[in-house]
Amino acid sequence: MQFSGRRKKLSPSCQADLYEQALQFYGQPPLENISLSEFESFAVDRMKLLKTVENLGVSFVKLSDTYKNKLEAESKNLKLSPRQDNGLSEHEKRRKDHISHFILRLAYCQTEDLRRWFIQQEIDLFRYRFGELNSKQKLEFLHKNNLQYDTISVEEKQALSKEIVNSSYAVSGVKVEDQDVYKVPFQDALDLVRTRKVYLKAGYAYIPHQDIVTIVLNDFRTRLSKALALTARSLPAVHSDERLQPLLNHLSHAYVGQDYSIQKNVGKISLEQIDSLSGKSFPLCMRQLHQSLRENHHLRHGGRMQYGLFLKGIGLSLEQALQFWRSEFIRGKVDADKFDKAYAYGIRHMFGKEGKRADYTPYSCMKVILSNPPSQGDHHGCPFRHSDPELLKQKLQFYKVSPSGISQVLELVKGMHYQLACQKYFELTHNVEDANFSLNHPNQYFIESQRALGGGKESKREADAPQRSQESSAARGSTAAQEAAAADASQNLAEMTEDLDSFFNDS
Ligand code: SF4
Incomplete structure (x- = not known):
């Protein structure tokens, strides 16, 4: 893969110049060939680093000692610290930093929300790194x-x-x-x-x-926001590359953790448990969907997709899912015959038993937050992102969250830290001071909740296994076969989701 741009091409020596300093404004794109697996693993690592920047910025005073120590440790861990000695040469670390920044630009220029998030985290990262330079390095950076x-x-x-x-x-x-x-x-x-x-x-x-x-920082912000606007203009060309498009879409909705499509707990949850689990261990998005389903005996397709895949992820078998949806729908305006004709196929499809027989993945928070916003009559989406703050406040009051807790949640929502607001909701409803995990996925919320309540030891142990394997696969080497597999996997993911989306009618 080659990065190219309209700018004048850099000679190899200019390219090497870029890595002379620990910090840069990312003015020149990288021009070398890299493998698809390197492309993917660089991007995933930077995503993780930016998520850490976001979490630390809310949990600690920015640039306090704890903030700096934790950020330094994570940068070191991801080999994205341009200065510390952590196994890679200085040149390699700076190269990784440079390339990974540009890959995420491609993924995060697509919408206003994505751009805003990306700029904020990059600026916080830059502020920290600039502060770590000594006086001489700062002057050199300014002059350069x-x-x-x-x-x-x-x-x-x-x-x-x-x-x-x-x-x-x-x-x-x-x-x-x-x-x-x-x-x-x-x-x-x-x-x-x-x-x-x-x-x-x-x-x-x-x-x-x-x-x-x-x-x-003002200068960096201006440069970065202009660059993102320019990158957005080149998106049609990027999207025409069938290897890149699914990868970038996946990244911008990225969830860099466990794969919850792997059902490890099939059949361990009974249908009778769902009501009580929804109150104790479902994140707000799923609690709201469950409540609407019980009240209206129906969910529109966005809600069926989001909730159906979540339930599959927590361990409902196909038979249980069919029984669950059927018993609820026939209480409303849908009779048994219509359910079997119009809805049962969709549920089997979700479990990979129809159509392409693909095993669909439960939605991550990023996907819920960033795609398919709910409209009138819909109940899907993320309440922290998509609910009016007043309505959210009422919901939290209804769920008996304390007034001070509600203010903390609303403050995070105001700062557009939706996942952190959800994490705060977790802490408040589970009575823990520090959730001790970084929330990325509704199914992760469920597992952590079960663990906190003492009911998920087994599922947690099982849950760790696919995460480790996913991480190690991100770090694996770059053979041609692996590149093809990575591209295929991403392609399949996008195709699968599109296929499933188009399957469901809006009824
Ligand atoms: S942050 Fe994630 S888990 Fe929480 S409500 Fe939003 S989508 Fe659901």
Whole structure:
């Protein structure tokens, strides 16, 4: 696979230049050939890192010691730290960082929601990495990226020290002489000027080093959002590549964890247990679907897909599923005959017993949150993403979440951290201080809940096995056969979902 762009091609030496520094603005795309399996594993690792950035940003004060230590550990673990020594050479780590950033650009330029999420996490990652550079590296980085800001001399610092201290909140309590102060044309520091945070003299802003990052981040944000808009324009060309399109779609809805299509607990759950499990161990999305099904004796196709696959994932057998849906539907406007003709086939299809006989995968949170938003009369989707905040508040009150808990959840929703809001709901309803997992999937929520309630030890042990195998498969080498298998798997996944989507009528 070759990355190419409309920009002038870089010579190999320019390409090597890119990796001279630990940090870059990702201005030049990579131009080398890489295998599809490397493409996939790089992308998955960066996804994991950005998810960690998001989780840490909500759980800890950004740039606090704990935040930095945890982020450093995860970067090291994923071999995406451009500076630490963790097995790969510096060049290889920087190359991985560079390529993986560009792959996710392709996957995350597709919608406004995706772009916003990606920019936010990349900026937080960049802020952390910039803060880890020493003064010399920071200056080199600025100069290399045409930000010709210089630090002022010791004499100038001494002469202006009083003014700088009086004007800059960032230096209060710190000796000006002990830190770098940058001299920047004032038009490049409008955010700081507007909020009166810097000393201005003769058209220059004097910026303490704690604040220079604000300017650099603004620049990075502008560059990245322009680049994503440009990348979005090239999407039709990318989508015409049948190897890439399913892979990128899969990535943008990515769930990088266990494969819940592997049914390990078939038949371990009885139909009588579903009502009580829905109250105790279902995430809000599934609890809401279950409640609507019980009340209306019907769910539209989006709800049947989302809930049906979830139930299959927690261990309902085909026979149980047929019995479950049938008994509920015939209580409403659908008679037994119509159910058998119009709906039973769909359920068998979901279990891979009809049509292509594909085994369908339960939806991940990203898929629920980002695709097929519910419209009037639908009950599918993610309540943290798709419900009106007032309605969500009422739901949480109805489920007896404490007022302070509701405020915490709503605060996370306001910041668009939907999965973290769901995780908070888990903590509140299970009475635990720290859920101790990173939520990515409704079926993961169920397993963790069962574990927390003491009923899922066995399913957890079983659940770990496919996760390990999935992770090791992501890390495997790049033979031609593996590339073909990776491409086929992604292709099949997209085809399967499309096939199933088109099968269900909106009735
Ligand atoms: S975050 Fe995931 S598990 Fe939670 S309600 Fe939304 S889709 Fe369901």
